[in-house]
Each structure stands twice: as C-alpha cells, then as structure tokens.
Amino acid sequence: MGNWQDKVRRVVPYVPGEQPQRPVIKLNTNENPYPPSPAAVAVLQAADGAAFRKYPDTDATELVNAIADVYGISADQVFVGVGSDDVLGMSFLTYFASDKPVLFPDITYSFYDVWAELFRIPYRQIPLAEDFSIRTEDYFADNGGIVIANPNAPTSLALPTSEIRRIIEANRDSVVIVDEAYIDFGGESVLPMISEFDNLLVVQTFSKSRSGAGMRVGFAMGSKALIDALKAVKFAYNSYTMSTPMIQAGAAAMRDVEYMKKTTAAVVATREAFRPRLEELGFTVLPSATNFYFATHAKVPAEVIFTELKKRDIFVRFWKKPRIGNYLRITVGTDAEMEALVSALTEILKAY
Amino acid sequence: MGNWQDKVRRVVPYVPGEQPQRPVIKLNTNENPYPPSPAAVAVLQAADGAAFRKYPDTDATELVNAIADVYGISADQVFVGVGSDDVLGMSFLTYFASDKPVLFPDITYSFYDVWAELFRIPYRQIPLAEDFSIRTEDYFADNGGIVIANPNAPTSLALPTSEIRRIIEANRDSVVIVDEAYIDFGGESVLPMISEFDNLLVVQTFSKSRSGAGMRVGFAMGSKALIDALKAVKFAYNSYTMSTPMIQAGAAAMRDVEYMKKTTAAVVATREAFRPRLEELGFTVLPSATNFYFATHAKVPAEVIFTELKKRDIFVRFWKKPRIGNYLRITVGTDAEMEALVSALTEILKAY
Numbered sequence: 296m297g298n299w300q301d302k303v304r305r306v307v308p309y310v311p312g313e314q315p316q317r318p319v320i321k322l323n324t325n326e327n328p329y330p331p332s333p334a335a336v337a338v339l340q341a342a343d344g345a346a347f348r349k350y351p352d353t354d355a356t357e358l359v360n361a362i363a364d365v366y367g368i369s370a371d372q373v374f375v376g377v378g379s380d381d382v383l384g385m386s387f388l389t390y391f392a393s394d395k396p397v398l399f400p401d402i403t404y405s406f407y408d409v410w411a412e413l414f415r416i417p418y419r420q421i422p423l424a425e426d427f428s429i430r431t432e433d434y435f436a437d438n439g440g441i442v443i444a445n446p447n448a449p450t451s452l453a454l455p456t457s458e459i460r461r462i463i464e465a466n467r468d469s470v471v472i473v474d475e476a477y478i479d480f481g482g483e484s485v486l487p488m489i490s491e492f493d494n495l496l497v498v499q500t501f502s503k504s505r506s507g508a509g510m511r512v513g514f515a516m517g518s519k520a521l522i523d524a525l526k527a528v529k530f531a532y533n534s535y536t537m538s539t540p541m542i543q544a545g546a547a548a549m550r551d552v553e554y555m556k557k558t559t560a561a562v563v564a565t566r567e568a569f570r571p572r573l574e575e576l577g578f579t580v581l582p583s584a585t586n587f588y589f590a591t592h593a594k595v596p597a598e599v600i601f602t603e604l605k606k607r608d609i610f611v612r613f614w615k616k617p618r619i620g621n622y623l624r625i626t627v628g629t630d631a632e633m634e635a636l637v638s639a640l641t642e643i644l645k646a647y
Numbered sequence: 648m649g650n651w652q653d654k655v656r657r658v659v660p661y662v663p664g665e666q667p668q669r670p671v672i673k674l675n676t677n678e679n680p681y682p683p684s685p686a687a688v689a690v691l692q693a694a695d696g697a698a699f700r701k702y703p704d705t706d707a708t709e710l711v712n713a714i715a716d717v718y719g720i721s722a723d724q725v726f727v728g729v730g731s732d733d734v735l736g737m738s739f740l741t742y743f744a745s746d747k748p749v750l751f752p753d754i755t756y757s758f759y760d761v762w763a764e765l766f767r768i769p770y771r772q773i774p775l776a777e778d779f780s781i782r783t784e785d786y787f788a789d790n791g792g793i794v795i796a797n798p799n800a801p802t803s804l805a806l807p808t809s810e811i812r813r814i815i816e817a818n819r820d821s822v823v824i825v826d827e828a829y830i831d832f833g834g835e836s837v838l839p840m841i842s843e844f845d846n847l848l849v850v851q852t853f854s855k856s857r858s859g860a861g862m863r864v865g866f867a868m869g870s871k872a873l874i875d876a877l878k879a880v881k882f883a884y885n886s887y888t889m890s891t892p893m894i895q896a897g898a899a900a901m902r903d904v905e906y907m908k909k910t911t912a913a914v915v916a917t918r919e920a921f922r923p924r925l926e927e928l929g930f931t932v933l934p935s936a937t938n939f940y941f942a943t944h945a946k947v948p949a950e951v952i953f954t955e956l957k958k959r960d961i962f963v964r965f966w967k968k969p970r971i972g973n974y975l976r977i978t979v980g981t982d983a984e985m986e987a988l989v990s991a992l993t994e995i996l997k998a999y
Contacts, residue, residue: 297819299846300872302745302791308882311705326701336696339892344688347861349678350854353663377729380885388765392656413740413883439654467649494651502702509699509891520652530660531765533732538893539861540691 309409312612320635322626323610325448325477325587327506329558329629335507335548342540351539353530358537361546362514366486371519374526375545377536379476379500379513383442384410386496386515389528390470391416395439400429402619404444404474423450423618427581427589431458435465444474446482446584449612449624453482453584460485463492470521472496479504479559480566481584486516493518496525503586504559505548512537512545562586566627572637576644588625595647597621603643609636661761664964672987674978675962677800677829677939679858681910681981687859687900694892703891705882710889713898714866718838723871726878727897729888731828731852731865735794736762738848738867741880742822743768747791752781754971756796756826775802775970779933779941783810787817796826798834798936801964801976805834805936812837815844822873824848831856831911832918833936838868845870848877855938856911857900864889864897914938918979924989928996940977947999949973955995961988 312324330336355375363370376382387410391397394417399407401420411418421433427450434441441462446453463471463485475497478484486497496517501507515525529536537545548555566583573580578590591597601613601623612624627633664676682688707727715722728734739762743749748771751759763770773785779802786793793814798805815823815837827849830836838849848869853859867877881888889897900907918935925932930942943949953965953975964976979985 297821297846299742299820299822300876302742302747302821303876304741304744304880306879306883308879309886311702311882311886314702314704316704321701324702329700330697331699333696336694336699339694339696340692342688342691344685344691345682347683347688348681348858349673350663350666350676350860351863352666352668377885377888377890380887384884389656390651390654393654395654409883413880468651469649469654470651494649506700508702508887511703511887511890524652524655527658527660528656528765530663531658531761532736533729534661534663535732535860535863536729538729538863538890540892541890 306413307409309406313610315610319608319610320628320632321610322628322632322636323612325503325585325626326508327503327558327562327586328632329506329561331506331510332548332551332554334551334554335544338547339540339544342543347539351535351537351542353534355537355542357546358512358542358549361549365549365552366516368489368516372489372516372522374515374522374529375537376513376529378502378511379474379498380406381536382498382513382515383472383474385529385532386472386498386525387411387416388414389525390472390496391440393439395437397440397442398434398436398438399442400447402427402450404448407442427452429454429458431461434462438466438469440469440472441466442472442474444476446477448477448585449587449589449619449622451581451583451585451587451589456483456485460488463488463495467494470494470496472498474498476500476503477585479555480563480586489517493520496521501545501548505555506558507545507548510541510545510548512541562627565630565633568630569627569633569637576637576640586627588627589622590625591622592644595644597623600640600643604639607639609639658765659761661758665962667962671960671962672980672984673962674980674984674988675964677855677937677978678860679855679910679914679938680984681858681913683858683862684900684903684906686903686906687896690899691892691896694895699891703887703889703894705886707889707894709898710864710894710901713901717901717904718868720841720868724841724868724874726867726874726881727889728865728881730854730863731826731850732758733888734850734865734867735824735826737881737884738824738850738877739763739768740766741877742824742848743792745791747789749792749794750786750788750790751794752799754779754802756800759794779804781806781810783813786814790818790821792821792824793818794824794826796828798829800829800937801939801941801971801974803933803935803937803939803941808835808837812840815840815847819844819846822846822848824850826850828852828855829937831907832915832938841869845872848873853897853900857907858910859897859900862893862896862900864893914979917982917985920982921979921985921989928989928992938979940979941974942977943974944996947996949975952992952995956991959991961991
C-alpha cells in the first residue's frame with residue numbers, strides 16, 4: 296500500500312438516526328407519519344420513462360416555479376437541492392468563505408459543525424441559555440456567517456421572528472441562514488423578510504411537513520444575489536442534482552398545499568393530545584413548535600428509557616452529549632403509534 | 648446592501664450543453680438515443696409512494712448490491728452518487744487534500760478543473776500529444792492525484808489498459824481516478840485492477856450506456872479503503888443523496904445487463920455505419936470508442952457548421968477553445984437522427 300492515504304481528507308461524519316429495514320415504531324428521525332401527497336405519487340407512477348434517457352432540466356424549472364408560486368416569490372429567489380442537507384451543505388461552501396468564524400448554537404442540528412469541519416470553515420458554537428433558548432445578543436459579534444435553526448432541533452423551541460430580525464439587522468455583512476426544516480408545524484417563517492434583507496437565506500425541506508424524506512428535495516429562498524451565488528457553486532459541483540422524476544413529483548407535492556396543511560394539522564393535533572400523557576408519566580416536555588418532543592424524565596435516565604424502548608422495537612433518538620444527555624427526542628407519529636409509545640413507557644417506568 | 652458578498656466563494660461554473668425543451672435533434676450531450684431499461688421504468692411506476700415518507704436507506708444497499716453483483720465485486724468496493732459528477736466531485740474533495748498538484752490532460756472532461764478550482768485544489772493540465780493521445784510518461788511526475796478519462800472526452804479516444812497500468816504503477820502514493828463514463832461503447836475497463844491497486848478508483852455512470860441521464864445515478868468502484876474514505880466525506884455532506892425511487896429503479900436498470908448490451912451494440916453499430924458517411928462529406932473523424940464522434944472538416948470551420956446545424960434544430964457541441972476550436976463533438980443518435988444529420992450537413996457544406 297502506498298502513501299495515498301496521506302492525501303485523503305479526514306472527516307468525522309454526521310451520524311444519521313437508524314433506519315431499520317424491518318417494521319418497527321420509528322420515532323427517531325422526525326419523519327411524517329402520513330404518506331406524501333397522492334398527487335405527487337400519481338405523477339411518479341405516470342412518469343414517461345423514455346424521457347429519463349435525457350438529462351434533466353438543469354434549472355429544475357417545474358419544481359422551482361411550483362415553490363415560487365406557492366410562496367408568492369419569483370423563481371430567481373429559489374434554489375433546490377437533494378434534501379435540505381444538500382442545500383445547507385452547499386450554502387456553507389458558498390457563503391462562508393472568509394476567515395472569520397461562523398456562529399451557531401452549541402445545541403442545534405448536529406450537521407452544522409460537520410459541514411464546517413468538512414470545508415475547513417472556522418466556527419464558534421454559542422451556548423444556548425440554561426432553558427435552551429437562543430440569546431439574540433450572543434450573535435452581535437463579528438463573524439463569517441450565522442446559522443439559526445428555527446424552530447431549533449433537537450430542542451423543538453421556536454424563536455420569535457422579531458428576535459431573528461434583530462440578529463439579521465446586526466449582521467448585514469454576513470449571510471444569515473435560517474434553517475426552517477420544521478417551520479410548518481409551529482413557528483413563524485422569516486420568509487417575508489427576504490425582500491428586506493438581501494443577506495437572509497431561508498431553507499426548508501420536503502422531508503418533514505411534505506412527507507417526502509425519501510424523495511430528497513430541499514430548497515432555499517432568498518434575494519436573487521444570494522441565490523445566484525449558490526447556483527454558481529452548484530453548477531461548479533454538479534450540473535444536474537435533481538432527477539427528472541423528483542422534479543416532477545416534487546412540483547406536484549409542493550402545489551398540493553391543502554394536503555400538506557391537512558397532514559401537518561393532524562401531526563400537531565397528535566402532538567398536543569399526547570403531551571399531557573407524557574407529562575402524566577413524569578416527563579418534562581419542552582413546548583414544541585415541531586413534529587417532535589424534546590423530553591426528560593424526573594427519575595429515569597434518558598439512556599435507560601431509550602434502550603428499553605428499543606428492546607420493544609420503538610426507536611427514539613438519544614445523544615450521549617453534554618447538556619442534553621438526559622433528554623430524548625421523540626418524533627410525533629400517528630395516534631396509534633403514540634398510544635403504543637405511552638403503553639411501553641408506562642411499563643418501562645413502572646419498574647422504577 | 649452589506650458586505651456579505653466579500654465572504655462568498657467565487658467560482659466559474661461548468662457550462663453544460665444546452666437542454667432545449669422543445670423537440671429537436673439533440674446530439675449535444677451524449678445521451679443515449681434509446682430509453683432506459685423497461686424493467687427500471689416498471690419499478691418506478693409500481694413504486695410504493697407511501698414509503699417515500701421515510702428517509703431512504705443511507706447505504707442504498709439495493710443499488711450497491713446490484714452493482715456489486717453485476718461486476719463481480721463486493722458491496723464494500725462500491726460507492727453511489729447523484730450521477731458521476733457527484734461521485735467525481737466528491738472524489739476530488741476526498742482524495743486530493745494535499746498541496747501537490749493534481750494532474751489531468753489539457754483536453755478532457757471540462758469539469759475537472761472546475762472541481763479543482765471549487766475546492767482550491769492545486770492542479771496541472773498536461774497537454775495531450777498532437778494527435779490528442781495521452782502520453783503515459785507525462786504522468787510520472789510528483790503529484791497530488793491523477794484523473795484520466797478513458798475513453799477520453801471530447802476526443803473519443805481510448806487508452807489501452809496496459810498504459811493506464813503504467814500510470815498507476817508509477818503513482819502508488821496518489822489516488823488515480825479513471826473516469827469510465829463511456830467505457831461500455833468501446834474501451835477496455837481497468838476494473839479488474841482494483842484488487843491489485845488499492846489506490847485505483849474506477850468511476851462509471853448510468854447516464855450513457857444505461858440511458859438514465861435523467862435518473863442521476865453514478866458509481867465508483869475501488870478498494871474498501873478508498874471507498875471508506877469517500878463514504879466518510881459523503882456522510883459528512885449529505886446522509887441521503889440517493890432518493891428511494893432512484894435506488895429501486897437504478898438497481899433494476901443495473902441488473903438488466905442484457906438490455907444495456909443490446910442498446911449499446913445498437914449505438915456502436917450506428918456509429919460505425921455513419922462514420923464513412925461523415926468522411927465522405929470531408930470530415931476527419933477520430934476513432935471513437937464512445938457514443939460520440941470528434942470530427943473536424945477540411946474546409947468549413949466547425950463554428951460555422953455548429954451554427955448552421957442549430958438553425959436546422961440539430962444540436963451538436965462546439966467549444967471555442969485552443970486546439971479543439973475547429974472540432975465538433977457529435978453524439979451518436981438513432982439511424983434516423985444520423986440520416987437527418989447527414990442531410991443537413993450535405994446541404995450546409997454544399998454552400999462552400
């Protein structure tokens with residue numbers, strides 16, 4: 296073996312939640328319990344297979360136009376990618392090319408520091424307050440960019456848009472990314488501010504409220520200048536990131552706003568119905584603006600509950616990390632799945 | 648407007664061939680004139696839409712296993728991505744992290760220097776010989792990595808595997824990438840050498856011989872150590888690059904080897920049938936091991952022919968670049984498309 300390994304980039308990859316292939320109660324990766332829009336599935340099933348011999352439309356016009364129409368913005372304010380991870384990863388590469396540190400919370404989507412490490416971007420993780428809230432003033436420092444997940448994950452807490460406005464106003468010399476993966480389940484979007492602030496990028500996804508995690512579609516919205524910079528980097532990486540079938544099915548899913556609202560409302564109703572049930576069992580549950588709970592138990596360690604649930608084929612998420620090592624992140628499933636969860640928890644906690 | 652633009656990465660993106668949406672004779676992006684495997688289309692049309700609510704299998708096991716089975720290698724020697732551009736781009740990021748220059752020909756796939764620029768990788772473009780062949784000895788210099796397209800594009804010329812072997816043997820301290828996008832139309836693959844050289848990465852695609860450009864599937868094959876390094880970077884960028892439908896349809900397309908061989912043979916037959924027709928018209932046509940011709944005309948400038956063909960809704964590829972500025976790259980279409988091309992060329996050349 297030669298020394299080629301010396302030339303290889305060393306990284307510590309992000310570890311996604313488990314994706315067991317056998318049927319389990321899967322409350323560990325914040326998937327939507329309802330299927331994607333029937334309109335999207337129909338488009339896929341009726342796809343003209345012969346057309347796949349050709350490269351897709353590089354601009355994914357059909358999908359971009361659907362997003363622009365639904366959000367009432369123009370097509371040149373929209374960027375699409377292979378899930379919001381692709382959009383966010385490419386945004387890190389595009390916007391954070393200075394020597395100054397990018398700022399984001401210490402407890403947030405755990406891919407942010409992975410992207411920064413991958414692309415050798417300096418960064419500083421700012422501790423959340425004791426109650427896991429974001430302290431706006433902490434982001435008034437000199438920086439190379441700012442990333443805020445709103446609502447934040449895994450805390451499930453939403454930040455008022457007035458607070459995000461303060462962060463943007465104090466940071467006109469950096470790009471401010473607001474990762475709104477969970478926005479449709481609660482929080483208020485800062486999207487209306489993109490016409491006011493040309494340095495604000497709003498990132499959303501089809502994986503949560505649109506039940507399309509398996510389709511791999513994410514998108515960003517921002518000023519034309521911001522989107523143009525992102526497109527230039529994308530075209531310097533891969534001319535065609537979006538497959539033809541996903542462009543077509545994605546457009547149909549996006550335009551079916553009514554279905555998205557209906558299923559999202561069902562998830563929110565389940566979330567609120569089962570919150571008191573969890574509290575009765577001794578959990579402290581943070582006020583969630585998302586499709587998951589972030590919860591800690593008064594007596595039983597999170598790791599014990601996580602392990603016991605897994606034995607019963609119920610998967611939730613647990614991180615052995617500072618500050619959140621006694622919390623569980625539990626995706627809101629169907630009512631039936633939540634009943635099964637409550638039953639299992641009752642049994643597990645009885646032993647303590 | 649603040650100074651956020653100072654922090655943005657400046658790039659000169661790759662310019663893909665035009666993708667006109669109206670029906671034209673499209674011989675400009677080396678797509679296959681035949682549709683993808685009916686088996687793949689059937690899988691897509693029968694897809695279980697409800698399953699798309701869940702994230703895909705991060706390892707794309709079904710697709711990876713299909714590739715491993717077809718090529719007689721093990722699954723841990725296979726990497727998949729969103730077209731070979733994604734695979735190659737990520738390979739540049741992964742393997743070329745030294746300060747030494749990566750080597751590739753001056754005339755080759757024009758994305759190589761774009762990726763090097765994007766990721767700030769030093770590189771040196773080595774001139775092809777006068778006859779557009781690769782001179783093996785030119786790659787015996789100290790380097791940070793080597794990339795060879797075989798057959799090369801846009802020249803269409805294949806390098807014997809014995810010559811590539813010499814390059815690899817002289818470069819055990821760097822990763823050698825052999826981009827075999829067009830291998831199924833002619834050249835001989837170096838795939839058997841991956842068991843011998845742990846620093847050899849072979850990259851192939853579904854976009855050409857498998858008629859799946861719109862599906863966005865590419866793959867790399869190499870030693871487990873090489874593939875592990877690539878996977879680590881991939882998991883540090885996007886946990887889920889392959890959508891569930893494309894994993895499933897891709898696996899079906901890969902396993903339909905017979906269909907691929909049949910359509911590839913048809914393309915090769917057309918290529919050989921129309922080569923003398925082009926020569927009769929005054930073209931010098933390089934010996935193609937691909938699904939395209941690289942041709943120059945004795946009397947009429949390539950740019951004139953390119954423009955005249957376009958007026959007649961026949962799209963071919965032309966680069967206003969040193970050394971190849973009098974050449975056209977013409978994709979091999981169906982017999983009917985090639986007849987239309989020959990007619991149009993006859994008409995155009997008559998005027999000179």
